Amino acid sequence: xxxxxxxxxxxxxxxxxxxxxxxxxxxxxxxxxxxxxxxxxxxxxxxxxxxxxxxxxxxxxxxxxxxxxxxxxxxxxxxxxxxxxxxxxxxxxxxxxxxxxxxxxxxxxxxxxxxxxxxxxxxxxxxxxxxxxxxxxxxxxxxxxxxxxxxxxxxxxxxxxxxxxxxxxxxxxxxxxxxxxxxxxxxxxxxxxxxxxxxxxxxxxxxxxxxxxxxxxxxxxxxxxxxxxxxxxxxxxxxxxxxxxxxxxxxxxxxxxxxxxxxxxxxxxxxxxxxxxxxxxxxxxxxxxxxxxxxxxxxxxxxxxxxxxxxxxxxxxxxxxxxxxxxxxxxxxxxxxxxxxxxxxxxxxxxxxxxxxxxxxxxxxxxxxxxxxxxxxxxxxxxxxxxxxxxxxxxxxxxxxxxxxxxxxxxxxxxxxxxxxxxxxxxxxxxxxxxxxxxxxxxxxxxxxxxxxxxxxxxxxxxxxxxxxxxxxxxxxxxxxxxxx
Amino acid sequence: xxxxxxxxxxxxxxxxxxxxxxxxxxxxxxxxxxxxxxxxxxxxxxxxxxxxxxxxxxxxxxxxxxxxxxxxxxxxxxxxxxxxxxxxxxxxxxxxxxxxxxxxxxxxxxxxxxxxxxxxxxxxxxxxxxxxxxxxxxxxxxxxxxxxxxxxxxxxxxxxxxxxxxxxxxxxxxxxxxxxxxxxxxxxxxxxxxxxxxxxxxxxxxxxxxxxxxxxxxxxxxxxxxxxxxxxxxxxxxxxxxxxxxxxxxxxxxxxxxxxxxxxxxxxxxxxxxxxxxxxxxxxxxxxxxxxxxxxxxxxxxxxxxxxxxxxxxxxxxxxxxxxxx
Numbered sequence: 001x002x003x004x005x006x007x008x009x010x011x012x013x014x015x016x017x018x019x020x021x022x023x024x025x026x027x028x029x030x031x032x033x034x035x036x037x038x039x040x041x042x043x044x045x046x047x048x049x050x051x052x053x054x055x056x057x058x059x060x061x062x063x064x065x066x067x068x069x070x071x072x073x074x075x076x077x078x079x080x081x082x083x084x085x086x087x088x089x090x091x092x093x094x095x096x097x098x099x100x101x102x103x104x105x106x107x108x109x110x111x112x113x114x115x116x117x118x119x120x121x122x123x124x125x126x127x128x129x130x131x132x133x134x135x136x137x138x139x140x141x142x143x144x145x146x147x148x149x150x151x152x153x154x155x156x157x158x159x160x161x162x163x164x165x166x167x168x169x170x171x172x173x174x175x176x177x178x179x180x181x182x183x184x185x186x187x188x189x190x191x192x193x194x195x196x197x198x199x200x201x202x203x204x205x206x207x208x209x210x211x212x213x214x215x216x217x218x219x220x221x222x223x224x225x226x227x228x229x230x231x232x233x234x235x236x237x238x239x240x241x242x243x244x245x246x247x248x249x250x251x252x253x254x255x256x257x258x259x260x261x262x263x264x265x266x267x268x269x270x271x272x273x274x275x276x277x278x279x280x281x282x283x284x285x286x287x288x289x290x291x292x293x294x295x296x297x298x299x300x301x302x303x304x305x306x307x308x309x310x311x312x313x314x315x316x317x318x319x320x321x322x323x324x325x326x327x328x329x330x331x332x333x334x335x336x337x338x339x340x341x342x343x344x345x346x347x348x349x350x351x352x353x354x355x356x357x358x359x360x361x362x363x364x365x366x367x368x369x370x371x372x373x374x375x376x377x378x379x380x381x382x383x384x385x386x387x388x389x390x391x392x393x394x395x396x397x398x399x400x401x402x403x404x405x406x407x408x409x410x411x412x413x414x415x416x417x418x419x420x421x422x423x424x425x426x427x428x429x430x431x432x433x434x435x436x437x438x439x440x441x442x443x444x445x446x447x448x449x450x451x452x453x454x455x456x457x458x459x460x461x462x463x464x465x466x467x468x469x470x471x472x473x474x475x476x477x478x479x480x481x482x483x484x485x
Numbered sequence: 486x487x488x489x490x491x492x493x494x495x496x497x498x499x500x501x502x503x504x505x506x507x508x509x510x511x512x513x514x515x516x517x518x519x520x521x522x523x524x525x526x527x528x529x530x531x532x533x534x535x536x537x538x539x540x541x542x543x544x545x546x547x548x549x550x551x552x553x554x555x556x557x558x559x560x561x562x563x564x565x566x567x568x569x570x571x572x573x574x575x576x577x578x579x580x581x582x583x584x585x586x587x588x589x590x591x592x593x594x595x596x597x598x599x600x601x602x603x604x605x606x607x608x609x610x611x612x613x614x615x616x617x618x619x620x621x622x623x624x625x626x627x628x629x630x631x632x633x634x635x636x637x638x639x640x641x642x643x644x645x646x647x648x649x650x651x652x653x654x655x656x657x658x659x660x661x662x663x664x665x666x667x668x669x670x671x672x673x674x675x676x677x678x679x680x681x682x683x684x685x686x687x688x689x690x691x692x693x694x695x696x697x698x699x700x701x702x703x704x705x706x707x708x709x710x711x712x713x714x715x716x717x718x719x720x721x722x723x724x725x726x727x728x729x730x731x732x733x734x735x736x737x738x739x740x741x742x743x744x745x746x747x748x749x750x751x752x753x754x755x756x757x758x759x760x761x762x763x764x765x766x767x768x769x770x771x772x773x774x775x776x777x778x779x780x781x782x783x784x785x786x787x788x789x790x791x792x793x794x795x796x797x798x799x800x801x802x803x804x805x806x807x808x809x810x811x
Contacts, residue, residue, distance in 0.1 A: 088769035089711060096711045104707045107492045108766030 004116050005091065009077040015129070016070035022132040024063025028055040029139040033146040040151035085119055087112070170217040172208070175439065179378045180208055183371060191363040196234045200371060203230045207375075224379045228372045229389055235368040239361040240307040240314060241266055247305035253297035255290075266362030269355040279347040283340045291343070292328035295321045312360060316353035320346065450474055492761065495701055498693050499762050502550050505689040509546035510539055511680060512673035519664050519779055520547065520638065522762065525701050526754045528661025529617050529637040531602075531652075531783060538666045539677075540640045544598040551698060552691035553595035553634070560605035562648060566612035570622045571629075587624060592616050595632060595695060599639040603649045610656055613637070617659045634698045661751045663783035708757035710768040713811075715753070718773055721809050722749045725785045735805045739791035744784035751780045770811050777806050 032055040039046045072080070078091035090112040097105050184204045187197060207227040214220045248260035255278075262274035282290065298321040307314050323346045331339050372390070375381065383391065453474055457467050499521065506517055516532075520543065523530045532540050541557060548555030558569060571590030575583050591597070592613075599613065616622060620631045639660065641652075657663075669677060724733035725743030736743060756772040763772075782798045791801055 088765065088771060089714065089767060090765075090769075092711050092713065093709050093767035097709045100709075102707050102709075103491050103704060104761070104766055105709050107489050108709060110489065111766050 012072040020067030022136045023066045024059040026136040026139040027062040028059030029143040031055045031058040033142040036146035043152045168216045170220045172211045190367045192367040196238045199234045235364045240311045244305045247301045251301045255294045256297045266358045269358035283343045291324045295324035313357035316357045320350035501692040505550040509689045511676040522758045524636045525758045531660040531663040533641045534666030546689045548596045549689045552694045555596040556591040556594035557598040559600045564605045597637045602639040603641050657783045662779040705758045718752045739801045741786040741788040
């Protein structure tokens with residue numbers, strides 16, 4: 001093989017390697033530039049390790065095939081040289097027919113070698129690397145530019161002018177659980193009737209289970225108010241005062257109606273004056289007919305009330321009615337004084353029994369009302385969050401606070417945002433104050449938090465964008481009315 | 486160096502032929518080169534040109550230079566095949582015996598000029614087929630070989646198309662080249678007139694003989710051709726066929742039917758001769774490209790789209806060469 005040709009081929013090999021390396025470096029720089037730019041535009045931290053690894057892999061993935069593709073064989077080198085020197089396929093023919101004999105073949109070989117030997121060295125230069133250098137420089141420039149371009153900052157929430165405040169996120173905390181468990185213990189120790197007690201305790205325990213997966217305040221309020229309705233209906237189920245009272249008020253017998261007014265209400269059983277008045281009218285008369293008529297009417301009324309016969313109030317009233325009926329049967333055998341004393345004793349006994357029954361029912365209502373009030377306090381339920389059943393209870397035990405209900409006005413969140421309304425707080429949740437080791441209303445401590453925030457922002461080296469973000473967050477929690485003072 | 490001497494002798498002989506022909510022919514250098522190329526390659530040539538451009542003179546001079554018997558056949562509509570090939574005649578011997586004797590026709594020469602071949606009937610034209618292809622004549626079940634080298638130069642008059650019989654494709658394919666002799670340039674015409682004022686006869690002298698031609702032919706056949714050029718040639722010929730899947734856009738648009746495989750053989754055979762004639766020792770792409778028109782123009786037929794676009798067959802061949810990648 002001609003030495004000049006071999007030298008040229010070697011030069012081509014070196015050139016091929018150089019071109020492959022330049023391609024590889026260019027691709028690697030380009031990949032790195034794209035990686036860095038994408039991360040910056042997406043406000044992500046650039047991972048140097050991953051970026052570098054990807055760039056190297058890309059470089060190798062491109063460089064190796066390019067190198068293999070550009071690697072010259074005798075044939076390709078001959079073709080390249082034929083074109084460069086306008087040899088009209090002489091070298092290619094010489095390579096293809098290497099080793100063959102024949103007049104023309106040998107003459108061709110000799111002629112080609114002669115021409116190659118006459119060729120100046122400078123004509124045997126390999127391909128210009130400039131076409132590969134320019135893209136490499138461009139890739140390097142893009143790589144450098146990727147470092148220079150500023151990254152995007154995280155997007156701030158848009159200021160829509162409305163009270164944005166904190167996001168509606170809620171979760172059951174240990175404090176909530178402790179508070180509800182304390183409530184359960186209270187119920188267990190309370191005077192609530194046994195059946196009611198079981199139901200309320202079960203409802204409270206189920207409430208904790210239901211609240212565990214809740215993630216928003218709205219969901220929490222829905223779950224809690226549902227439990228409150230259940231608890232409220234417990235007393236509605238076991239207290240018979242309203243049903244009996246309604247039946248007595250509906251009775252055609254006036255004495256029964258008067259008696260209903262005289263026995264009072266669970267919060268204030270036995271209206272003494274009315275009761276004594278009624279007692280006096282009976283004892284003065286000492287009439288068997290009157291007693292019998294009253295007893296019958298009362299008994300009929302109790303039957304119409306539709307309450308369980310083992311209910312204490314029912315039994316107290318029924319007992320009174322039965323006692324009156326017995327009196328009516330035996331009054332003929334009694335003197336006037338004995339009759340008066342017997343009636344008086346009947347009324348006194350009835351008063352004791354009715355009073356005890358009413359007080360029990362009062363206690364029932366008291367416990368369930370207390371439980372619901374505590375639930376409102378624990379979970380920050382506002383009056384406005386309650387369903388109508390709890391807002392406007394229909395079974396009113398006359399004389400309870402619930403009987404003279406008024407529509408309450410909560411401290412509600414009004415529209416307006418900054419300077420637009422009353423003092424409003426994003427949440428009425430109780431928060432734990434470590435200084436006092438108590439739970440306090442969030443709105444009471446937010447001023448302190450705001451002051452703490454302000455001093456921290458002044459001292460800490462945070463970016464302006466982050467400081468603005470924190471300010472906006474607190475603004476959503478805490479607004480002041482310019483006209484308040 | 487012996488090899489180089491053989492090749493040098495080849496070139497020297499070519500040069501001598503050209504010089505001698507130059508004594509009788511003015512201009513037409515390309516035509517002369519192509520005819521010499523065809524003779525050495527062992528092919529036949531179809532020459533198209535108007536009357537008086539020197540077609541007959543060329544063949545006559547060639548006969549003198551190559552020192553080969555020459556004959557001229559003027560084809561007319563009433564020419565019979567036996568007028569070309571020869572016929573069997575009954576001859577009376579001295580002893581009175583009647584004997585069949587084959588009288589050779591004008592085809593029995595080394596160089597044959599078939600003048601205005603398209604004026605003869607197809608039957609007479611077909612009598613040339615066997616001769617041109619197989620270099621033998623069969624008459625009365627007897628075959629008579631023609632002496633080598635055998636070369637037919639046929640002419641076509643492009644003017645008088647009335648009363649002519651276009652050559653069939655099968656016969657056209659037998660011609661290695663179709664050359665077009667153009668009207669001489671003014672200065673060339675002046676030289677022609679001056680020359681023929683001196684003498685109308687050919688003055689070229691013999692410089693080689695038939696065996697030299699055969700040696701040159703054998704030498705040319707050994708010129709190496711790389712596979713890439715063979716592949717290029719095949720793609721060029723395949724690219725003339727519009728019906729093929731991998732054909733050229735030119736063929737799809739402008740060609741009605743393409744060249745036969747003989748075209749590829751003609752390309753390579755003549756390219757080898759051309760390479761040697763140009764002092765080269767291998768076939769190059771340039772050799773193939775230079776032969777495209779002479780080899781293909783009579784083997785392909787352009788369609789109406791080409792005619793409508795005012796393209797000649799040479800234009801289409803030029804486009805085909807440009808489209809075919811090397």
